[in-house]
Amino acid sequence: MRRIWIVGASSGIGLSLTQSLLQEGYLVVASSRTAEQSDELTSLKKQFGNQLQRLNIDVTQTDGLAAKIDQAWAFFGGLDIWFYNAGTYQPMSFDAFDYASFNSMNAVNYLGCVALMVAMKNRVIQTPEIKMRWLWNISIASQVGLPYGGAYSAPKAALLNLAESIQPELEAYGVTLQVINHGFVKTRLTDKNQFEMPGLMMPDEAANKIVQMIHHKGKSFEVTFPKKVTVFLKLLKILPYRWVFFITRGLLK
Known part of the structure; x- marks a missing residue:
């Protein structure tokens, strides 16, 4: 059976993915800041027993991450998949900008993943057979x-830029790095949006897409969904800036 560590597993996509993979027979380590206290994960624990292990982790507390990795690794005698799903979001207009919000989103959405990666580095280097x-x-x-x-x-x-830069090196160490760039998914984070979200998906729909990705034998670097939203934003990326700003000015309230 495959062993997966889901960091960011107590709600939204992470919780739906945890449930789906347990039903598929995976051994799951579910982590979040309050994974061990989560009512939803406790219920899954009662249903699936030792197939599910819970581990509290705060990715912004970098000093203790190496020990957390050791714990996650020890539950099932190793890990086959590490799924980083931790994230935080607060929409802000320029007149509401504050440094604390920027710092919080950077700490979870970027540096938290970096901190776990760095703490996991020696295991990758020393055990390339995994x-x-x-x-x-x-x-x-x-x-x-x-x-x-x-x-x-x-x-x-x-x-994303970091993933692009390290993918060839990781491949040499036997690690397959893949990224998921999805559109709007209904979660406690997107509930903060005050605009219509095209292509809005439910968490279980997004989780099913990710399960298909995990099962797929291909090793494509990027998976995107839903197509209409993701293709539109990818097209914006390659347009001249004067066109992009003409379009995005229309989104101002």
């Missing part, structure tokens, strides 16, 4: 900066 997959749930927001979302999308873009 062919791990790293799946980073980023966002199609990483493709282009949109009004009111810059504090969220900037660290997401940084994470």
Whole structure:
């Protein structure tokens, strides 16, 4: 059976993915800041027993991450997949900008993943026989900066850039790194949006797409969904800036 560590598993996509993979027979380590206290994960624990292990982790508390990795690794005698899904979001207009919000989103959406990666580095280098997959749930927001979302999308873009830069090196160590750039998914984060979200998906729909990705034998670097939204934003990325700003000005309230 496959062993997966889901960081960001107590709600939204992470919780739906945890449930789906347990039903598929995976051994799952579910982590979040309050994974061990989560009512939803407690219920799954009662249903699936030792197939599910819960581990509290705060990715912004970097001093203790190496120990957390050791715990996650020990539950099932190793890990096959690490799924980074932790994220935070607060839409902000320029007149509401504050450093604390930028710092919080950068700490979780980018540096939290970096901190775990660095703490896991020695295991990758010292045990190349373990062919791990790293799946980073980023966002199609990483493709282009949109009004009111810059504090969220900037660290997401940084994470995507990092993934692009290290993928060839990781491949040499037997690690397959893949990114997921999806559109709008109904979660406690997107509930903060005050605009119509095209292509809005439910968490279980997004989780099913990710399960299909995990099962697929192909090793494509990027998976995107839903297509209409993701293709549109990818097109924005390659248009001249004067066209992009003409379009995004129309999104201002």
